[in-house]
Amino acid sequence: MKFASLIVANLLRRKLRTGLTLVSVTVAFILYAYLSAIRVGLSQGVDVAGADRMLVWHAVSLAQPLPLSYLDRIKRIPGVDLVVHQSWFGGIYQNPRNFFAQMPVDPEPFLRMYPEFLLPEAQKQAWLRTRTGAIAGRATAERFGWKVGDRIPLQTGIWTKQDGSMTWEFDLVGIFDGAKQGTDTTPFYFRYDYFDETRRIGKGLVGWYVVRVTDPDLAPQVARAINEEFANSSAEVKAESEKAFLQGWAKQVGDIGTILTAILTAVFFTILLVAGNTMAQSVRERTEELGVLKAVGFTHEQVLGLVLVESCLLSGLGAAVGLGIGRVLTAAGDPTGGALPVFFFPPRDMVLGAGLGVLLGLASGALPAWQAMRLRVADALRRG
Amino acid sequence: MKPSAGDSSSALVQVRGVEKYYQRGTERVHVLEELDLEVKRGEFLALMGPSGSGKSTLLNLIGGLDRPSRGSVTVAGERMERLDERGLAAWRARHIGFVFQFYNLLPALTAARNVELPLLLTLLGRADRRRRVELALSIVGLGHRLKHHPAQLSGGEQQRVGIARAIVTDPTLLLCDEPTGDLDRTSGEAVLDLLHTLCRQHGKTIIMVTHDPHASARADRTVFLYKGRIVDAIPA
Known part of the structure; x- marks a missing residue:
């Protein structure tokens, strides 16, 4: 918890960039919620x-x-x-x-x-x-x-x-x-x-x-x-x-699971690139600051952890907001006026979505975090 | 005969036969050669020399930010080549305070949060951390600037925040890399006064890299480096 202010401050240093990334992740998870509800609808209550x-x-x-x-x-x-x-x-x-x-x-x-x-x-x-x-x-x-x-x-x-x-x-x-x-x-x-x-x-x-x-x-x-x-x-x-x-x-409609998985894979891959790019830029801008952190005693692993937590927080927040909005939107019921009589966002998919949010955070933060971890203090301060 | 580099009886820092070189292709580039240096506890030492003479490299070796290619560096009884990366980080957190030429404050954090950074690695609670931060900032004369961000502070004030961050853990040794290099004369003078006070009144040992003879004049002793070696004076 004592590192929270440091993590949040880093996320807020480029508010527009963080905000846009957050919106991208949020939209992806709203889409995920909707596609889950559509899958349920097209499965006609198989579950x-x-x-x-x-x-x-x-x-x-x-x-x-x-x-x-x-x-x-x-x-x-x-x-x-x-x-x-x-x-x-x-x-x-x-x-x-x-x-x-x-x-x-x-x-x-x-x-x-x-x-x-x-x-x-x-x-x-x-x-x-x-x-x-x-x-x-x-x-x-x-x-x-x-x-x-x-x-x-x-x-x-x-x-x-x-x-x-x-x-x-x-x-x-x-x-x-x-x-x-x-x-x-x-x-x-x-x-x-x-x-x-x-x-x-x-x-x-x-x-x-x-x-x-x-x-x-x-x-x-x-x-x-x-x-x-x-x-x-x-x-x-x-x-x-x-x-x-x-x-x-x-x-008869097709292999719904495969179709939806293909769509979601494309969406999340794109979001992975967006979030990954945000984190990579953020870490690149902070090379000197990361060097300072290491100079005052932060270990390589702690720096790795800070970047990963930051990345997970960004994705997790986007996922939480997206899943929440998706939940509210799908709760309104069948948007087609009768073609999908069973239409809801299942709690199981909600939990899976939360897991996806964390996974997205880890995946998008992995490379920047690894680079931050390997950064040599003297080099980082010289580059600054 | 090598120039005198201090008295070993009460040395806080002992640098023995240190070499530092980098391999550039087939060429070996020597930055420091056969260097011996001792710094007494409570001493204010200035390191001078032209660019590329090895001052900052030596400071990095003493501060545990880099490792010598050969020789040993001992600070407060700890031989740094025996510490692994994690041990070295913990050692730095406990014993070393760094002051950088360009202050190196985190722009997203307030002055108080910047100063608090090294304390996040300790077991101190929030209240204790806050007390220490306020004390450190009041020592450098910025007790009223706790909530200001670096962009809201002058260069001299930012450097004083940097010094507060360096002293907040009450380290054994302060390493200052051209602390007045980016400041005007008045602000630089104030920073030197502060370092002098920390040395005299708070017993801090200080090693300061500088190009400025005026700054080095404030130190107890000045060591000159030239082409990776300690010399009596810089050749004209």
């Missing part, structure tokens, strides 16, 4: 996927429906604890740009399958009582200003009603929250029985099944058993873990 949940879909494509009769057959397979079905509705609320997922489900088992959806008991009971009832995630409800009791009309180009209408109306009976940060609270769920009775085509079909296994370790065996159960049928299935399914979905 929070249930380890004990599997998806069963048509072996040809997710767009191909499966018979509802598969439900009981899947239930009977050893290792299966719970099965629910879901289907894609694809409705439009007011405007095609107002995208959010809508799915008909069987409410009671559905809510048991997804304990991360927090729905007040009274609202749950209301959903069970109301055939036209629907629940919406908090994010979507807030986005459109919905409240319980509202009537929500959805236009669909797929599901014509018995009366020939393409407009479906639902009574909003509940709004659910997410138990974890990263839980997607944008979907809209309504009752399958109402949907199946009202639609003109596709009766008795569902989009896919979600299966909960009794033990996550049994998942591979259960998946094999499910695949075998429906082998050589008219609708063969593919079963895989929820995590693998979401990862596969995310990879």
Whole structure:
């Protein structure tokens, strides 16, 4: 601590240069925070996927429906604890740009399958009582200003009603929250029985099944058993873990991790050069002063430490400010208006970012610090 | 017969058979040759000689900033060639106070912070450090300039801050490299008065490199260097 004033004074001797470097580092870390949030968004909640949940879909494509009769057959397979079905509705609320997922489900088992959806008991009971009832995630409800009791009309180009209408109306009976940060609270769920009775085509079909296994370790065996159960049928299935399914979905965009790592590497390499240049200039200007420090008794190692601490302080401060601003900005949620329903800066990436800040400080200060350490006192004073 | 270089009985500094040379390609450039010198405790010694005569090199060897190519330098009983780099740094912090021609203050620090620098290497607490800094600055007559930065001080005042920094650890030996070389006559005189007082009243041993005969006249003894050797007088 007693060296603090010396370190801070050195950093402030060229305020403009230090300030600009600080801004560069800060901007890099804001970018890092944003890219982390985008990665989370594009991964669609892979990190929070249930380890004990599997998806069963048509072996040809997710767009191909499966018979509802598969439900009981899947239930009977050893290792299966719970099965629910879901289907894609694809409705439009007011405007095609107002995208959010809508799915008909069987409410009671559905809510048991997804304990991360927090729905007040009274609202749950209301959903069970109301055939036209629907629940919406908090994010979507807030986005459109919905409240319980509202009537929500959805236009669909797929599901014509018995009366020939393409407009479906639902009574909003509940709004659910997410138990974890990263839980997607944008979907809209309504009752399958109402949907199946009202639609003109596709009766008795569902989009896919979600299966909960009794033990996550049994998942591979259960998946094999499910695949075998429906082998050589008219609708063969593919079963895989929820995590693998979401990862596969995310990879349709490309290898997000690699793309983001490449961008961040380029950004941080540039910042390394900027910060390194600042430190190198600073040390070069202070050759004589470093000689004085050594003359009054500072050891080579102490001088090395001073320069490294100075460099780490500069990068660390930039990182802290950048991560803080990034945290605040990403806390505002999805900036795309629906394309990234899960959008947040994960605490794990925040810790990693802090580590990156220190690493950047060490890397940018290493060469100048080494030069300062090797400086001979007599030479330094002569150069001055 | 070599010129007299002091009485060894109470010598604080003993330089014995010191040579210093640099290898420049195949050529060996001698800066100091077969040099013997003793400086008594409490003595004020002036080192004079033309540029390139080896004055500053000798000062650096005595101050442990450089090592001799041959021979030995002993200060306060410590043979410096036996100390490693870290030991030498610790020894400098304890025994040596440097005063430079161009003051060499850190421009980003106040006068008080500049003077405090050597104390950062001690185990003294903040209050003790502050007390010592104030004492050192008051000895050089700048007790009222604690918070001024070097740019806000005159050359003479900056040099006095430099002297305060040199004496703040109460060192055994003060090494001054042309302390008045960058000052006008009045400021230079004030600095010489101060060094004289430090020697007479505070018992400091001082070795001062100077080109100025007026400055050397204030010393107890003057040693002349010419082409790396001690001589009786500088040849015309």
